[in-house]
Every structure is written in C-alpha cells, then in structure tokens.
Amino acid sequence: MELLRFATAGSVDDGKSTLIGRLLYDSKAIFEDQLEAVERVSLQRGNDYTDLALLTDGLRAEREQGITIDVAYRYFATPARKFIIADTPGHVQYTRNMVTGNSTADLTMVLIDARKGIVEQTRRHAFLASLLRVPHLLVCINKMDLVDFDQEVFDTICAEFTAFASRLDVTDVTFIPISALQGDNVVTRSANMDWYQGTSLLHHLETVYIASDRNLIDSRLPVQWVIRPHAAEYHDYRGYAGRVEGGVFKPGDEVMVLPSGLTTTVASIDTFEGPVEEAYAPMSVTMRLADNIDVSRGDMICRPHNKPVVGQDLEAMVCWMTDKPLKVGDFLMLKHTTRWVRAVVRDLHYRLDVNTLHRDEGASTLTLNEVGRVALRVTQPLFYDPYRRNRQTGSFILADEGSNITAGAGMLLRPN
Amino acid sequence: MDTGQGSAVTGQYQLSHLRSIEAASIHIIREVAAEFERPVLLFSGGKDSVIMLRIAQKAFAPGRIPFPVMHIDTGHNFPEVIEFRDRMVAELGAQLIVASVQESIDSGRSTEESGADPSRNRLQTRTLLDSITEYKFDAVFGGARRDEEKARAKERVYSFRDEFGQWDPKNQRPELWSLYNGRHAAGEHIRVFPISDWTELDVWQYIGEEGLDLPSIYYSHRREVFRRDGMLLSTGPFVTPRGEEERFEAVVRYRTVGDMTCTGAVESTASTVDDIILEVAASRLTERGATRADDRVSEAAMEDRKREGYF
Numbered sequence: 001m002e003l004l005r006f007a008t009a010g011s012v013d014d015g016k017s018t019l020i021g022r023l024l025y026d027s028k029a030i031f032e033d034q035l036e037a038v039e040r041v042s043l044q045r046g047n048d049y050t051d052l053a054l055l056t057d058g059l060r061a062e063r064e065q066g067i068t069i070d071v072a073y074r075y076f077a078t079p080a081r082k083f084i085i086a087d088t089p090g091h092v093q094y095t096r097n098m099v100t101g102n103s104t105a106d107l108t109m110v111l112i113d114a115r116k117g118i119v120e121q122t123r124r125h126a127f128l129a130s131l132l133r134v135p136h137l138l139v140c141i142n143k144m145d146l147v148d149f150d151q152e153v154f155d156t157i158c159a160e161f162t163a164f165a166s167r168l169d170v171t172d173v174t175f176i177p178i179s180a181l182q183g184d185n186v187v188t189r190s191a192n193m194d195w196y197q198g199t200s201l202l203h204h205l206e207t208v209y210i211a212s213d214r215n216l217i218d219s220r221l222p223v224q225w226v227i228r229p230h231a232a233e234y235h236d237y238r239g240y241a242g243r244v245e246g247g248v249f250k251p252g253d254e255v256m257v258l259p260s261g262l263t264t265t266v267a268s269i270d271t272f273e274g275p276v277e278e279a280y281a282p283m284s285v286t287m288r289l290a291d292n293i294d295v296s297r298g299d300m301i302c303r304p305h306n307k308p309v310v311g312q313d314l315e316a317m318v319c320w321m322t323d324k325p326l327k328v329g330d331f332l333m334l335k336h337t338t339r340w341v342r343a344v345v346r347d348l349h350y351r352l353d354v355n356t357l358h359r360d361e362g363a364s365t366l367t368l369n370e371v372g373r374v375a376l377r378v379t380q381p382l383f384y385d386p387y388r389r390n391r392q393t394g395s396f397i398l399a400d401e402g403s404n405i406t407a408g409a410g411m412l413l414r415p416n
Numbered sequence: 417m418d419t420g421q422g423s424a425v426t427g428q429y430q431l432s433h434l435r436s437i438e439a440a441s442i443h444i445i446r447e448v449a450a451e452f453e454r455p456v457l458l459f460s461g462g463k464d465s466v467i468m469l470r471i472a473q474k475a476f477a478p479g480r481i482p483f484p485v486m487h488i489d490t491g492h493n494f495p496e497v498i499e500f501r502d503r504m505v506a507e508l509g510a511q512l513i514v515a516s517v518q519e520s521i522d523s524g525r526s527t528e529e530s531g532a533d534p535s536r537n538r539l540q541t542r543t544l545l546d547s548i549t550e551y552k553f554d555a556v557f558g559g560a561r562r563d564e565e566k567a568r569a570k571e572r573v574y575s576f577r578d579e580f581g582q583w584d585p586k587n588q589r590p591e592l593w594s595l596y597n598g599r600h601a602a603g604e605h606i607r608v609f610p611i612s613d614w615t616e617l618d619v620w621q622y623i624g625e626e627g628l629d630l631p632s633i634y635y636s637h638r639r640e641v642f643r644r645d646g647m648l649l650s651t652g653p654f655v656t657p658r659g660e661e662e663r664f665e666a667v668v669r670y671r672t673v674g675d676m677t678c679t680g681a682v683e684s685t686a687s688t689v690d691d692i693i694l695e696v697a698a699s700r701l702t703e704r705g706a707t708r709a710d711d712r713v714s715e716a717a718m719e720d721r722k723r724e725g726y727f
Binding site: 096099248283284321 | 431432434438440446450475479570595701
C-alpha cells in the first residue's frame with residue numbers, strides 16, 4: 001500500500017472542514033467518541049449543526065476563537081492507500097503554515113466556492129503549492145448543489161483558473177465539481193452531474209500517479225551518522241548512515257564523496273534486515289565504501305558524473321516565518337540536508353506579493369509571512385540541487401542565532 | 417551536473433506505506449543522535465515504545481543504540497509489563513534508567529493525590545523533569561502519535577521545551593520538509609516524537625510484519641475486573657472496587673498500557689496480532705477514548721498536561 005501526503009488550506013466558510021470530515025467519516029477514520037465530543041461541544045455553543053472543524057482544531061485557543069491557527073495532521077486509509085492530510089488555515093496571516101503543510105505534500109487540494117469563483121485566497125493557495133513544487137494540484141469546485149449543478153459555472157471557473165495557473169509552475173492540475181455537504185463526487189460519482197466524465201475526489205486521491213514524482217536520476221546520500229560498532233566481530237566495520245534523497249545506489253557503483261572529491265565504489269548497502277541490492281529515496285540505509293576514505297556527517301555521497309552544485313553563494317526564494325524582519329546584513333544559522341552553517345543575507349532582490357505575484361524590487365525587508373528572492377553567503381560550501389529538481393537537497397531552514405527559533409524556509413535556485 | 421545519466425526508471429522504486437514511515441522514523445532518530453549531546457529514549461513497555469526500540473535498533477545496526485533507555489516508574493504498573501521491560505532491555509544490551517515516582521513522593525518532590533485509588537499519572541511529569549535535569553538530557557524520545565489525541569495532532573516531531581519543561585502550543589517552531597531544528601540553550605530540551613505519523617493500525621501491522629514481542633496483557637486473557645465510569649478496571653493492589661462496583665471475571669485485552677489505576681481493558685477475544693488488526697480496523701472508538709480515564713477529565717486534559725511537561 002502506498003502513502004499519499006496531501007495539503008489543504010481554507011477558511012471557515014468554504015466547506016473544507018466539511019469535506020475533510022466527510023473523507024474521514026466515510027473512510028471510518030472518525031471514531032464515535034470523537035464525534036460525540038464534537039457534537040457535545042457544538043451543542044454547548046448553540047450551533048445547529050455538528051461543527052467538524054472541532055475535530056481538527058485541537059488546541060484550546062483554536063476552539064475558543066473558532067479558528068484554525070496551526071497545521072493539523074489527520075490520518076485515514078482506504079484499501080488502496082494511506083493518507084496523511086496536512087490541514088492548514090487559509091488566511092494570509094497563516095502563509096507560513098501553508099508553506100509548512102505544502103513542503104512535504106504530494107498533492108495540494110484547493111477548494112473553490114462555486115458561487116464565488118476564484119478569489120484572492122484561491123490564487124494564494126495555488127501559488128504556494130507551485131512555490132513549494134507540490135507535484136499535483138487538485139482543484140475542487142465545491143457547493144455545486146448551490147448553483148444547480150450547472151456545467152457552465154464549472155467550465156467558467158476551470159478556464160479562469162487555467163489562465164491564472166499558466167503563470168505558475170504547475171504541471172498537473174485536475175478539476176472536480178463536488179458538493180462536500182451532500183457528498184456529490186466525493187466518494188462516488190454524482191448522479192446530479194452526468195456531464196462530468198472524471199473520477200470522484202476519493203478515487204483521484206487513491207489513483208493519482210505519484211511513483212514518478214521522486215527524483216530517480218541524481219543519486220544523493222547526505223551522511224547523517226557514521227556507524228563504527230565497538231565489537232570484535234565488526235572491528236573494521238565503517239558504515240555511512242543516511243537517507244537516500246535522490247537517484248538509485250547499487251553495490252559496485254562508482255561514487256564520489258563531497259567535499260573531499262575522492263572517488264571509490266559502493267561495497268555494500270546495509271540495513272537491519274541485511275544487505276540490499278539497491279537503495280532509492282526515501283530509504284534509510286547504511287552504505288559501506290570499498291576504500292577507507294575520510295567521511296563524516298554533513299558529507300554528501302553522489303556519482304562522479306552527476307554532482308550537485310557546490311557553492312557558498314546561494315540564490316533562494318525565502319518565506320519568512322517570524323516577527324523580527326529579515327534584512328540585508330543579517331546573520332542566521334542555516335540547515336541544509338545534514339549540516340548547519342552560518343549565513344549572511346547579501347541581498348533582497350524583491351518581495352513577492354503572494355496574492356498578485358507582483359514583484360516589489362524596492363523592498364528592504366521581509367516580514368512575517370512574506371516571500372522574496374534572497375541572496376545568501378554561507379561559511380562553508382553546500383552540496384545542493386535546485387529545489388525544482390530535488391525538494392530535499394534543494395531546501396533549507398533558517399534559525400535565529402539568539403533565540404534558536406526557526407525563522408525562515410528557503411528553496412534554492414540555480415546559481416547565477 | 418544534470419547529465420541525465422539514469423536510464424528510464426519507472427514506478428517500481430516505491431516503498432510501501434509502512435516502510436516509508438519506518439524510513440522517516442529512522443532518519444529522525446539518527447538526526448537526534450548526531451546533533452544532541454545526551455538523548456534518552458522513554459520506554460514504558462507499551463507497544464509504541466516497543467516500536468521505538470526496534471526502530472532505534474535498526475537506525476544504528478550493526479552498532480548498539482547510542483543512548484540510554486528510561487522508564488518513568490509510577491509504582492502502579494502491571495507486573496507483566498515490568499517483567500517484559502527488563503527482558504527487552506537485557507536482550508538489546510541497552511542501559512536502563514528507572515526514575516521512580518515513589519521516590520519523588522518520598523523525597524517530597526511530589527505529593528500523592530488525595531482520595532481513594534489516587535492516580536499517579538500526573539505525578540510522572542515531576543519525576544520526568546527532575547530526571548531530565550539530573551542526567552542533563554537534551555533530547556527525550558517519546559512514542560506519542562498524532563492520531564492518539566487532538567492536542568498531539570498539533571505537536572511537532574521536535575517539540576521544544578523551555579527551562580521549566582513547558583510546551584507552548586501557540587509558539588511552536590515551523591517544521592518543514594525533514595529539516596529539524598533542535599537548537600536550544602542550556603537547560604532547555606527537545607521532546608522528539610519519531611512515530612508521530614503512525615496510526616494505531618500502522619503500529620499493529622508493523623508489530624505483525626516484524627514479529628515483535630509485546631507484554632501479554634495486549635492479548636486476550638481472563639481477568640477479574642470491575643466497571644467504573646464505563647471502563648473496565650483490573651482489580652489489584654492499587655485500585656479496588658467501591659460500594660456498588662461489582663467484581664466479575666471477563667475476557668479482555670488492553671489497547672494501551674499505562675497505570676493500573678487509570679487504564680481500562682476492552683472486552684476482546686483477540687489473541688493474535690492478526691485478530692487485533694481486524695479488531696482495530698473495525699473499532700469505532702479511539703484507543704485513548706476507550707481506555708484512558710486520564711483523558712476524560714476535560715476537553716483539553718492532554719493539552720493542559722503537556723503544557724506542564726507531560727510526555
């Protein structure tokens with residue numbers, strides 16, 4: 001059974017909670033005690049409906065204010081797949097949460113109210129999904145029951161969205177007309193929309209082809225930990241433990257270790273269960289090398305004819321996530337794959353309006369929830385790929401040197 | 417770069433969902449071992465901590481687990497679980513630290529709750545925090561899962577704790593990709609939850625696939641119980657029926673393992689892992705809702721305890 005991670009974003013009235021509630025309920029992932037608790041609280045509050053948002057709004061502050069303020073992770077499974085939902089709030093002041101939820105998603109689900117069509121929030125969600133390179137975009141045009149299941153409404157919205165999406169970097173967009181409240185096209189095809197020839201939403205989630213989304217070309221193993229057992233039987237054992245972040249490694253492959261640039265071959269790829277014939281993302285393995293060369297945490301094992309970019313001057317799209325603004329000259333800690341380095345902000349080329357995609361080249365800071373293109377210099381070279389080529393070796397986080405909080409997230413671009 | 421040397425590779429390179437979440441958990445455990453000075457793994461003998469131990473074992477094989485294992489011992493445990501704990505730790509050759517709630521009470525650090533059958537659930541927090549200080553632990557692995565409870569659904573894999581051990585749910589660090597930020601000042605620490613994304617069903621499927629050993633009370637057995645607040649509690653040295661509560665024998669098993677005073681049994685004839693997988697898949701109650709009195713105190717019982725420094 002495969003795993004699909006998907007992100008959703010939305011506000012109180014667009015039907016997102018109803019939709020998630022329905023997916024969870026229909027797949028039996030909501031339990032009776034949870035439903036009873038939600039019904040009880042809904043009643044106490046004087047709601048005349050069961051507010052399924054209470055299922056995901058787990059914190060006291062969220063329930064008190066009736067809003068989602070953080071990413072909630074929900075789980076359900078069907079016989080076809082296991083699903084992890086990253087459920088995030090949709091308002092602009094929660095852009096950082098949406099960025100977080102999208103960072104690990106295979107698919108982003110954007111909800112559009114059929115009566116309202118494309119609104120600012122729709123554009124923001126789609127843009128953030130493309131910025132984070134989520135491979136699949138699923139656009140659900142909801143509340144079709146309130147527009148008499150009219151095909152023309154659906155077609156108009158699809159056309160408008162497609163025109164907007166042409167400005168974005170999205171490759172796979174699917175549109176589905178639904179009614180989350182009545183269940184049309186959610187689990188099964190709706191009899192109310194015989195003009196719609198596609199699949200139901202759940203069927204799409206179960207079958208969307210994700211196997212080719214991973215990078216199986218550029219072999220990358222960032223070294224996390226060196227295994228040297230203190231036992232007589234493993235006296236000469238030296239294994240480089242890490243998670244494969246791209247490509248495929250096999251015993252006998254010629255490999256290069258960065259930063260040393262030394263080459264050798266793969267002696268074996270070990271796991272607890274024994275050696276394996278090949279390792280690919282996202283496997284956690286232990287690699288042994290034929291030659292005794294110096295390898296430590298933070299090093300990168302790759303192929304000699306397919307190396308990552310090695311550089312200290314970085315260009316990146318950065319989403320800022322803390323109150324203290326980012327400005328040129330700031331020093332920060334930066335984590336990329338398995339290494340921390342110090343970074344200085346060299347330049348802020350522009351700030352991007354996440355609603356209009358307008359570039360403000362006169363911007364001097366990035367404040368909380370803002371996105372911009374930034375130039376950084378780091379104390380030691382990083383071994384990276386452009387984010388659009390590899391989301392794992394192309395991403396980094398920034399931490400404040402004093403408070404240690406995670407202050408920003410970056411997606412690396414091809415160097416100038 | 418970008419030589420495109422690879423041949424056309426298709427979808428065969430795909431991990432199953434269990435192997436995929438296992439690989440992610442191994443990655444997290446290795447990150448912690450590499451970046452922290454003194455990690456420790458909390459082990460209760462429950463199924464989630466059994467999985468944690470197995471994954472830690474896998475992360476460092478053929479080497480040993482490079483950190484100790486700690487049990488916060490309330491003194492109100494099921495004897496089967498203590499016996500199991502000692503056997504597991506001995507098999508792995510791991511170092512076991514037992515932090516005793518009874519000792520915290522005896523030394524005046526904690527005060528036993530008043531009333532009949534006091535629960536020591538909440539008292540574990542003081543003992544845990546004192547041990548973290550005593551041993552200078554900077555990373556504490558726990559086996560909590562996000563599907564267990566709604567406050568946990570919001571918690572990060574790396575959950576920052578201040579010098580008082582407190583969790584601040586409104587001020588959590590964003591957590592992106594698999595880039596974890598464990599930076600902290602002296603006296604602060606990080607709780608790490610490597611199996612956050614596992615569900616109860618995943619846990620049982622994994623136990624089945626790996627053939628993992630568990631305390632016998634997870635499987636169906638006959639035991640003397642009584643009913644309190646809709647839960648079946650085991651009679652024993654720490655909890656006894658009051659007035660109307662009648663003792664009777666039932667065929668039960670435990671879905672979670674906690675204190676004898678607050679962990680309820682469920683009536684079940686499931687005596688193998690396969691039976692349990694079927695039972696869990698068909699269950700209409702969450703494991704905590706079905707079996708834990710400690711979560712029933714208020715709607716935010718778990719959030720409140722976690723803020724104080726609970727697991």
